[in-house]
Amino acid sequence: MALMETVLAPSSARMPTCMCGEEMHLTKIEPHAVAEDTELRRYDCESCAHEMRVMVWKDL
Numbered sequence: 001m002a003l004m005e006t007v008l009a010p011s012s013a014r015m016p017t018c019m020c021g022e023e024m025h026l027t028k029i030e031p032h033a034v035a036e037d038t039e040l041r042r043y044d045c046e047s048c049a050h051e052m053r054v055m056v057w058k059d060l
Helices: 002-007
Strands: 025-031 038-044 051-057
Touching: none
Parallel strands: none
Antiparallel strands: 025 038, 038 051
């Protein structure tokens, strides 16, 4: 869980590990439609095509 806590930290450059064991890549960052202090980060795995979307707090 320590890795995910690092991924969720504002301004983190760490990438999560996919369920298949490969490193995922950040493909898109979207602002939240209502909560201005959060953003949606999209991670994709090139090996198995798994997608992970994570809501994180912005570094204001």
